[in-house]
Amino acid sequence: MLRYTLRRLLGAIPTLFLVIVLAFLLVHAAPGGPFDDERALPAEIEANIAAAYHLDEPLPLQFLRYLGGVVRGDFGPSYSYRDYTVSELIGRSFPVSLQLGVLAMLLAAVTGVSLGVVAALRQNTALDKIVMGVAMTGISIPVFVIAPLLVLLLAVQLQWLPASWTGSDSGSRLLLPVISLALPQIAYIARLTRASLIEVLSSDFIRTARAQGLGTAAIVRYHALKPAMLPVLSYMGPAVAAVLTGSVVVEEIFGIPGLGQLFVRGSLNRDYTLVLGVVIFYAALIVLLNLIVDLLYGAIDPRIRRR
Amino acid sequence: MKKIRLLSVILVSLAGAALTLNGCSKGGSGDDSSRSGPPALNRALAAEPESLDPQKSRSTQAADVLRDIGEGLVTYTAAGELVPGTAASWEMADDGLTYTFRLREDARWSNGDPVTAADFVFGLQRLVDPATAAFYAAELGNVVNAAAIVAGDKEPGELGVVAADERTLVVSLERPTPYLLSLLTHPSTFPVHRGSVAQHGDAFARPGTLLSNGAYALADWEPGAMIDLQRNTHYWNDAETSIDHVRYHVVTQELAEFNRYRAGELHVTSTVPPENFEQIRADYASELHVAPTLGVYYYGFNLTRPPFADNPELRQALSMAIDRKILVERITGRGEAPAYSWVPPGVDNYEPVQLPYAGLSRQERNAIAQSLYRKAGYSKNKPLRFELRYNTLDTHQKIALAAQAMWREVLGAEATIVNVEFQVLLDQMREREVTQMFRSSWFGDYNDANSFLAIMQSDSAANIPAYSNAEYDELLRSAGEQVDLARRRLYLEEAERVLLADHAVIPLYFYVSKHLVKPEVGGWQDNTLNYHYSQHLSLGAVEGDTRP
Numbered sequence: 033m034l035r036y037t038l039r040r041l042l043g044a045i046p047t048l049f050l051v052i053v054l055a056f057l058l059v060h061a062a063p064g065g066p067f068d069d070e071r072a073l074p075a076e077i078e079a080n081i082a083a084a085y086h087l088d089e090p091l092p093l094q095f096l097r098y099l100g101g102v103v104r105g106d107f108g109p110s111y112s113y114r115d116y117t118v119s120e121l122i123g124r125s126f127p128v129s130l131q132l133g134v135l136a137m138l139l140a141a142v143t144g145v146s147l148g149v150v151a152a153l154r155q156n157t158a159l160d161k162i163v164m165g166v167a168m169t170g171i172s173i174p175v176f177v178i179a180p181l182l183v184l185l186l187a188v189q190l191q192w193l194p195a196s197w198t199g200s201d202s203g204s205r206l207l208l209p210v211i212s213l214a215l216p217q218i219a220y221i222a223r224l225t226r227a228s229l230i231e232v233l234s235s236d237f238i239r240t241a242r243a244q245g246l247g248t249a250a251i252v253r254y255h256a257l258k259p260a261m262l263p264v265l266s267y268m269g270p271a272v273a274a275v276l277t278g279s280v281v282v283e284e285i286f287g288i289p290g291l292g293q294l295f296v297r298g299s300l301n302r303d304y305t306l307v308l309g310v311v312i313f314y315a316a317l318i319v320l321l322n323l324i325v326d327l328l329y330g331a332i333d334p335r336i337r338r339r
Numbered sequence: 340m341k342k343i344r345l346l347s348v349i350l351v352s353l354a355g356a357a358l359t360l361n362g363c364s365k366g367g368s369g370d371d372s373s374r375s376g377p378p379a380l381n382r383a384l385a386a387e388p389e390s391l392d393p394q395k396s397r398s399t400q401a402a403d404v405l406r407d408i409g410e411g412l413v414t415y416t417a418a419g420e421l422v423p424g425t426a427a428s429w430e431m432a433d434d435g436l437t438y439t440f441r442l443r444e445d446a447r448w449s450n451g452d453p454v455t456a457a458d459f460v461f462g463l464q465r466l467v468d469p470a471t472a473a474f475y476a477a478e479l480g481n482v483v484n485a486a487a488i489v490a491g492d493k494e495p496g497e498l499g500v501v502a503a504d505e506r507t508l509v510v511s512l513e514r515p516t517p518y519l520l521s522l523l524t525h526p527s528t529f530p531v532h533r534g535s536v537a538q539h540g541d542a543f544a545r546p547g548t549l550l551s552n553g554a555y556a557l558a559d560w561e562p563g564a565m566i567d568l569q570r571n572t573h574y575w576n577d578a579e580t581s582i583d584h585v586r587y588h589v590v591t592q593e594l595a596e597f598n599r600y601r602a603g604e605l606h607v608t609s610t611v612p613p614e615n616f617e618q619i620r621a622d623y624a625s626e627l628h629v630a631p632t633l634g635v636y637y638y639g640f641n642l643t644r645p646p647f648a649d650n651p652e653l654r655q656a657l658s659m660a661i662d663r664k665i666l667v668e669r670i671t672g673r674g675e676a677p678a679y680s681w682v683p684p685g686v687d688n689y690e691p692v693q694l695p696y697a698g699l700s701r702q703e704r705n706a707i708a709q710s711l712y713r714k715a716g717y718s719k720n721k722p723l724r725f726e727l728r729y730n731t732l733d734t735h736q737k738i739a740l741a742a743q744a745m746w747r748e749v750l751g752a753e754a755t756i757v758n759v760e761f762q763v764l765l766d767q768m769r770e771r772e773v774t775q776m777f778r779s780s781w782f783g784d785y786n787d788a789n790s791f792l793a794i795m796q797s798d799s800a801a802n803i804p805a806y807s808n809a810e811y812d813e814l815l816r817s818a819g820e821q822v823d824l825a826r827r828r829l830y831l832e833e834a835e836r837v838l839l840a841d842h843a844v845i846p847l848y849f850y851v852s853k854h855l856v857k858p859e860v861g862g863w864q865d866n867t868l869n870y871h872y873s874q875h876l877s878l879g880a881v882e883g884d885t886r887p
Binding site for chain 1: 395491599604761762
C-alpha cells in the first residue's frame with residue numbers, strides 16, 4: 033500500500049511538469065500582456081515594468097527562471113496583486129474554497145445518497161418520480177440562475193441570510209454559497225445512487241440474501257449500499273477537486289475570495305504567474321484526489337485490493 | 340462496514356476542519372465591527388485594487404482607496420474643488436516654473452511621526468525611479484529631469500523636487516504646468532514613510548506595515564473580498580472626520596452589487612446595473628446619484644491602414660451618420676451626454692470645441708454625410724466594407740449594432756462588427772494590423788483639457804489611432820509654454836478644433852458616474868471627478884436593520 037502510494041506520487045512528477053510546460057506556453061500565447069490597458073503606457077515605462085518582472089527576457093529563459101522558482105516552492109510575484117506573491121494568494125484563498133467545497137460536498141453526499149436510496153427503493157412510484165424530477169431540475173438549472181434567486185428570496189426579501197461573503201462575519205455567510213454549490217451535485221449524486229442501487233438490488237447475491245430472509249433495510253444497509261457506492265465514489269473524486277478549487281460563478285456572485293475568483297481574475301488580466309500557480313496547484317490536487325479515490329476504492333471493494 | 344465507518348470519520352473530521360477554518364478566517368477581519376461599536380461605512384469597489392502602494396497602483400479603484408488613506412500636497416473638497424491638503428499653502432514663481440509648498444505643522448503619519456518634505460521627495464523620486472516600475476511615472480513629465488530619470492539616463496536623486504527644510508518643498512518645472520496642483524492630488528504623488536520602506540521593502544503597503552498620512556489607516560485587506568480602514572487619529576484634520584470605520588467590499592458583478600445594496604450590506608454602490616436602470620430610477624429616486632464625469636466613449640480609426648488612412652472625408656461621413664442622441668437615449672440611457680467634442684464639458688479653464696455639424700438637424704447631417712461618402716468614391720453598388728472591433732460587453736455590442744444599422748441606413752456602408760476579449764482588443768489596437776475601427780474610451784487623469792488632448796499627440800503611447808498632425812503637436816507645445824491661463828486656453832481650443840476637423844476619432848458620448856447612496860449617508864456631493872472621500876461622509880441614524 034505504501035509502495036503503491038509512493039509509486040503513484042513519483043509518477044505524478046512528469047505529469048505536473050507537462051502541465052507546467054503546457055500552461056506556460058498557453059498563457060504566453062494568449063494575446064495581450066499583463067500590463068496592457070486602455071491607457072497605453074509610454075515606451076520607457078513599459079520597458080521599466082517589463083524589466084522589473086523579467087518579461088523582457090527570452091521566453092525559454094523566463095521558463096527556466098519560473099521552473100527554478102517552482103522547484104523551490106516559489107510561484108513568483110503576482111502581476112495583478114502587486115503587493116502579494118502567488119503562493120500567499122493561493123495560501124489565503126484555498127482555505128476559503130476548501131471550506132466551502134467540503135461543506136458543499138458533505139451536504140451533497142448525504143442528501144444525494146439518501147434521496148437516491150429512497151428513489152431506488154420506491155422505484156417507479158410517485159415518490160421516485162418527484163425525487164428524480166427535482167434532481168433533473170437541479171441539474172438543468174444553472175447555478176448562475178439558482179444563486180441570484182436564492183439571494184433575492186433569502187437575503188433581499190426575507191433578510192434571513194447575508195447576500196455576500198463580506199455581508200457578515202458569522203458562519204451564516206456560508207449557507208447560501210454552500211447550498212448553491214451543493215444543489216447540482218445533490219441532483220447528480222441522487223441519480224447515480226438510484227441507478228447504481230437498482231442495478232445492485234437485482235443482482236444474484238441480493239436475491240440470496242432475500243432468500244435467507246433478510247429484510248430490505250438490512251439488505252440495503254449491509255449488502256447493497258457498499259457496492260452501489262462505487263460509481264458515486266468515482267464521480268466524487270473529480271467533483272471534489274472541481275468544487276475545492278472554487279466555483280467561479282458562485283464566488284463571483286457572493287464575492288467569495290476563493291481560488292476560482294483568483295483564477296478568473298488572473299486569466300482576464302494576463303497575470304501569468306497567478307494563472308500558472310493556480311493551474312499547477314489544481315493539477316497537483318487532482319492527482320492527489322485521484323490517488324485518494326483509488327485508495328478508498330481498495331478499502332471498499334476487496335476484489336480491487338487483492339489485485 | 341468498518342470502511343464505511345472510517346469514511347464517515349474522515350468526512351466528519353473534514354467538516355470540522357472546514358468549520359475551524361471559518362473561525363480562523365474571520366479572526367483577522369475585525370469581526371467586532373459589524374455588530375458592536377459604531378457602524379462601518381460599507382462601500383463597493385468594482386474591482387480589486389492591484390496595489391495600495393501609492394506609486395505602484397494604477398486602477399481607479401486603488402486610487403479611490405488611496406485617497407482615503409493617503410493625502411497629497413493638494414486635495415479636493417466633497418464638491419471637487421482644489422484645496423490645500425498636507426501642504427498648508429504654496430507660491431508659484433512668476434515664470435510658472437517653480438512652486439514652493441509649505442507643509443502643515445501638524446501633518447502626521449498614522450504612527451504619529453511628522454510628515455516631512457523629505458517624505459514627499461522620497462515618494463516623488465520613487466515614482467520616477469525605473470526600479471519602481473510605476474505606471475504613472477510619466478505624469479510628472481514636466482518636472483525637471485523627470486523624463487530623463489524614467490528613461491534611465493539620470494539618477495532619481497536628480498529629480499527637480501527638493502526639501503528646502505523639514506516643512507518646505509520646492510518643485511522645479513521644465514515647462515509651465517498649470518495643472519500641477521491637480522496632478523499633486525493624484526495618489527501616485529503621495530508621500531511615503533521612508534522608515535517603513537527601509538524596514539519592509541516592497542512589502543510595506545500591506546496591513547500592519549502601511550503607514551498612511553490620510554484620514555484613514557489600512558487595518559485589514561482580504562484579497563478578493565474586502566479592504567478595511569480605521570480612522571487615523573493622527574491625521575491633521577481628524578476632528579472633521581465623522582466615520583470611524585470604512586469597509587470597501589470588492590463586488591465585480593453589477594447585479595450582485597445591487598442585491599447587496601438592497602440587502603443592506605452596502606451604503607454606497609460603485610455603479611448601477613444597466614438592465615434595471617429604469618426600475619431603479621423609479622424605485623430609488625432619492626438614493627440614485629447620476630453625474631457627468633470626465634470620460635469619453637469613442638470609436639477610433641486606424642489611421643495607418645486603408646480604408647481610413649488619408650481619408651478624412653470618409654471618416655467624417657461615418658461620424659456624421661451616427662445619431663448620438665439615439666445612442667444615449669435608447670441604449671445607454673443613464674443620463675450620458677452625446678459627444679460632439681473630444682474634451683468633455685466641465686473641465687476647468689476650458690470650453691470644449693464642438694464638431695462643426697453639432698448644430699445641424701438630422702436630415703442636414705445625413706445629406707452632408709451622403710455627399711462625403713460619394714465623394715470618397717463609394718456608392719450603393721460599391722459600398723464601403725469595414726470592420727468595427729469592440730471588447731465583449733453587452734452595452735458595447737448594442738452600441739455597435741446601432742452604429743452598424745445607422746451606417747447602413749444613411750450611407751449604405753457595410754460594417755462587420757467583431758467582438759473580442761478586452762486584452763485581445765488592446766493587443767490588436769496596439770499592433771494596428773487587423774483593426775480598422777475600434778471602440779475605446781478615455782478618462783482624464785487630472786482636471787485639465789491637456790489630459791485629453793495630450794494623448795492625441797504624435798508621440799503619445801495612448802494615441803491608438805496613430806493620429807499625427809504637425810500643426811496639432813505644435814499647438815499643444817505652444818500651449819505648454821503659456822503661463823497665462825487665458826492664452827493657454829486659446830491654444831488648447833485651437834488644437835481641439837484641428838483634431839476634430841481631422842476626424843481621427845468619433846466621440847460618441849460622455850460618461851456619467853452612477854451611485855446608489857443610502858439615505859443615512861450624509862455629506863455626499865456629486866462631482867465631475869467622481870471622487871468621494873470617506874472623510875467627507877457621515878452616517879446618520881441607521882434604520883433598525885443590523886445584519887446578523
